[in-house]
Amino acid sequence: MDTTQLLKGVLDVAVLAAVQHEDGYGYDIVRRLRAAGLADIGDASVYGTLRRLYGAGALSSYVVPSDGGPHRKYYGINDQGREMLAAQRADWSEFAATMTGLLDPRRPRAVRTIGDNA
Amino acid sequence: MTPTLETATLPGADVAAFAAAVRAALADLPPDELDELTDGLEADLTERAADSGETGDGADLGDPAAYADELRAAAGYPPRTARSHAGGLGIVPALRDVRGMLRGAREGWTAFLARHRILAGLVEFLVSLRPVWWVFRGWVIGIWIANAVFGGWMPLPATQLGWIAMLATIVVSVMFGRGRWLPRQWMRRALAALNVVVIAASPFVLGWLGNQLNNMGYAYYYGSGETYYPESLNLGGRQIDNIFAYDADGTPIDQVQLFDQDGNPLNLVVDTSAPFWGTVNGEMVVPSGDVAGRAGWNVYPLAHVNDWSDFEDDGAIDPTEVSDTAFPSASVKPLAGNPVPSTAAQGAAQEGAASEDATQEGADADPAD
Numbered sequence: 181m182d183t184t185q186l187l188k189g190v191l192d193v194a195v196l197a198a199v200q201h202e203d204g205y206g207y208d209i210v211r212r213l214r215a216a217g218l219a220d221i222g223d224a225s226v227y228g229t230l231r232r233l234y235g236a237g238a239l240s241s242y243v244v245p246s247d248g249g250p251h252r253k254y255y256g257i258n259d260q261g262r263e264m265l266a267a268q269r270a271d272w273s274e275f276a277a278t279m280t281g282l283l284d285p286r287r288p289r290a291v292r293t294i295g296d297n298a
Numbered sequence: 299m300t301p302t303l304e305t306a307t308l309p310g311a312d313v314a315a316f317a318a319a320v321r322a323a324l325a326d327l328p329p330d331e332l333d334e335l336t337d338g339l340e341a342d343l344t345e346r347a348a349d350s351g352e353t354g355d356g357a358d359l360g361d362p363a364a365y366a367d368e369l370r371a372a373a374g375y376p377p378r379t380a381r382s383h384a385g386g387l388g389i390v391p392a393l394r395d396v397r398g399m400l401r402g403a404r405e406g407w408t409a410f411l412a413r414h415r416i417l418a419g420l421v422e423f424l425v426s427l428r429p430v431w432w433v434f435r436g437w438v439i440g441i442w443i444a445n446a447v448f449g450g451w452m453p454l455p456a457t458q459l460g461w462i463a464m465l466a467t468i469v470v471s472v473m474f475g476r477g478r479w480l481p482r483q484w485m486r487r488a489l490a491a492l493n494v495v496v497i498a499a500s501p502f503v504l505g506w507l508g509n510q511l512n513n514m515g516y517a518y519y520y521g522s523g524e525t526y527y528p529e530s531l532n533l534g535g536r537q538i539d540n541i542f543a544y545d546a547d548g549t550p551i552d553q554v555q556l557f558d559q560d561g562n563p564l565n566l567v568v569d570t571s572a573p574f575w576g577t578v579n580g581e582m583v584v585p586s587g588d589v590a591g592r593a594g595w596n597v598y599p600l601a602h603v604n605d606w607s608d609f610e611d612d613g614a615i616d617p618t619e620v621s622d623t624a625f626p627s628a629s630v631k632p633l634a635g636n637p638v639p640s641t642a643a644q645g646a647a648q649e650g651a652a653s654e655d656a657t658q659e660g661a662d663a664d665p666a667d
Contacts, residue, residue: 191372207342211349223346224365228372231335235374250341 183220191229193268194218196238196261203256205244206230230255238264312359313343319362324370326378335373367398377402428475435496436471438503440464453507530567530575538566539577541598542625548632550625553586556596563596570595573615574603582608583623584615599623 187194198204198212210226233239238261245251257265317339324332343359350358359365370378377398411418441453444460455461473479480486531538543554556564566583567575570593574582581602586594592615601620603609608619 205342206338207345207349210342210346222365222368223342224368225372227339227342228335228369228374232372232374250338250344252341253338 184222187218187221187225190272191221191225192233193265193272194221195226195229195233196257196265196268199239199255199257200262200265203254205252205254209255233261237261313340313347316343316359316362316365320366320369323363323366323378327370327375331375335369429472432472432475433468434500435475435493436468437464438496438499439471440467443467453510529569531564537578539575539579539581540566540583540600540623543598544630546633546636548630548636550629553588554598556598565595566598566600567595573609575600577602581623584620587615587617587620599625 194213195209198209198216204212206227207223209230210221210223213221213226230239234241234255238258239255240258241253241255243251243253317336320339321332321336324335327335347359367378411421441455441464444455444457444463445452448455448457448460448463455464470479474489480489528537541554541556543551545551558564563570566585570585572585572595573592574584577583582605583600583602585592585600586597588594589597600623602623603615603619603621608616610616
């Protein structure tokens, strides 16, 4: 399955989760996500998502000058972001459970609940 | 850190060029947004290059246009419009752009059709004609093969093998059209390319077909369907260069004016202002000067000049250079009931074999002259 397609739907929650404990700059967050197992995640997707979440008010941002190198723009989660993360985490858990049940080869009857009025 | 990594973390020329290309591809965004989106891009790219353990010049940064598209999409901006298309980024991004544009065009077209019922119906109708296209495609390729391999140059094959080849390509084309016999993805792509070729060739093929059918229908017609009107007197396709009149006795008439059934002059040429007319045997006949403006193209026999030197500098004919044209024969047979002309009588007398009657007739004819 093309995981990049799946990633598109969960980029927001993934990025929010990556900064929930510690602020980070762009590539730092990419690195965290890859370390977490999302090896195929694209840099630009993460940067764009950061920018969009910042625009939506879910993240705060500040610039840290680095000694010698270029300055870094750090992103941190705020209260609105935490609310968003909590809601999306619940959505994901529900969705993941549904998909897991649907895809479970041992329980074919689970599929039959759709349209089953009994 | 080793010195190698130190150099790699410097924003190399590659990173700078890549970042510039990304910014160019996003140039349609408002400047503030562009800055926000690409702020720290070089730092991130440099760090990534260092992370992957590659030196600046060997770092695989990928395609800047695709990177820009990804950045734009993730940031929630609408797809780049054709107006802001950033060119000059190489063939790969160009192909990607074409694919993206095609996808966009298809989506736009579908949405457009959804809003226009009549157009949608028309498209549906055209789609139902697809089998015609399948047969046409098979015919184009089949007739090409039949003509190239088995000879002939007609809309239908000239040989039995040609027929078999053409019918086979039509069958294959129809089967392809129905989605059969194409198990692999690349085959469908190849068919799409073939379609483009056939469509591009169609105008020429149809033009050629029309031409061939036209030629078959008008095989004996002059030229390409246009009627040819000669510029001079013609009879049965043969050019008439001069006319010689003899009277009822068979004697040449020095000058005769001819007219047609409507009373119009029976001119030798259509353009009566022409100063001369080149004859089949290379002479240049000229109109009679006895008609005003030297327009006597119906006064026969027409006199002639020998060559260009007989014309004045202004194109007018030097009258002294005009010669009478000799009659093809000094006399012709008199009409029935008319006396033999004197010339004929003299010839007969010299032979000494002429009958008394003939001599008598010749003598009788003299007063008539």
